[in-house]
Amino acid sequence: MLSHWGDRMACDIVDFASSSIFSQLHIVTLAFASSILNRYVNGHCLMQLPVRRVPSYFSYKLERLYKVGPGGAINLTCVAVGYPMSRVFWKKSDDIYLNDPQTAPIGKNVLTLTRVEQTENYTCIAVSKLGNIEATTTVEVRALPPAPRNLRIIEVTADSVTVRWDELIIENEPVKSYVVRYRQKNASTSRSHVPTNGTE
Template sequence: MPGGSVNLTCMAVGYPMPSVKWVVGVEDLTTEDDMPLGHNVLELTNIHQSTNYTCVAMSTLGIIEATAQVSVKALPKPPTSLIVMETTATSVTLTWDSGNPEPVPYYIIQYRAKASDTNFQEVDGVATTRYSIGSLSPYSEYEFRVMAVSNIGRGPPSDPVETRTGEQAPSSPPLHVQAHMLSASIMLVQWEPPEESNGQIRGYRIYYTSDPDAPLSTWQKHNTDDSRLTTISSLTTDITYSLRVLGFTSVGDGPPSDVLQVKTQHGGELLGMVNNTSVLAGSAG
């Protein structure tokens, strides 16, 4: 490991007994005055670089050599060039470069949603430099980073990359839908955005009908922008209307809210609101 120590022992046998020295490159590590006979131990400390060391044995009969290689095994370097190649509403595809001269056995991908303070989730054992992570939340910001892993351990993480997943249609209806009559023929409808908008709400659609048993596709429709209230006019007096509200993104419509019933009465202002089995009665004109 970097900063570690090792002893290299060289033994040589002959007659006459040879002198033994250690050499690195062209530099003698053993002085001529201190060359032992037949046995030489080289003590290396605080090693940070892989190096070849040569043992030289010499006598009046000649010279022989043997080389020892000291390899410094470091943690792998962080991967580089991490980029987002593709995004869908629930997945992100990442690519990166190894960042290491030696082959990397595998990688670990870490990711987390930026909107939360949760720890990184991990995908372990990734053997390629391209990978798709699924089961993500739509229209959410995520942070990703990658680490190389060797037999020494996991290296430091790459620079992070951030991206937002794509949009989907809302998966829940608008909340707290309310309606009341401003006059005998004008209805005010109010609501709150869906809990699971899955994107940017581009607008809302109010369906209303006097025949609640008819298919929703046959109900009258009233579109509005991304505000949270609207008015519907030219209603028939003295009739009960059923209404439902849905939100939509650029991808599609979300589910409609539960049926809300509002009753008008000739000459009335706020005439009544029926939601399931409960009735809220207002003042009559």
């Protein structure tokens, strides 16, 4: 706030750092100048406002474990906030960096994995002037379940075929659904059907 009396000018500094609006910022020196011009005086006031620093933290939590099928794909999203902002990059096992830490994106980094063939650990690292933070997740490749057993034809009509199979029992991994893929004789494309009654 600026005020003047004749040829004198006073500058009052307001401590914004104590207000809740600035509670998420870091302590840096913010300098700005305010000028007034009237018929009495030209004034220039330089004020320094302390701004609070906030260490980086992850605002988007990675799951401990992600499951994909062989050859599957997945996106891993890592978001770090704070002030000053962090560079965010990924590495996998054996400290193999997947991004250049010097040029990595600021604040958010999405790691796209395609054709995943083996289980692997991935670590997101956020680096700022206040230090580093890390979060690790595992992408686990789960083998496809075995094919249904005892597949057999129950009924054939002019426009349909009914097939049946024995239910699969897999410990700790219950089967949620089946997909029947079929094609007409001599056809080049196939079709899929999801049975509603489980095994028929």
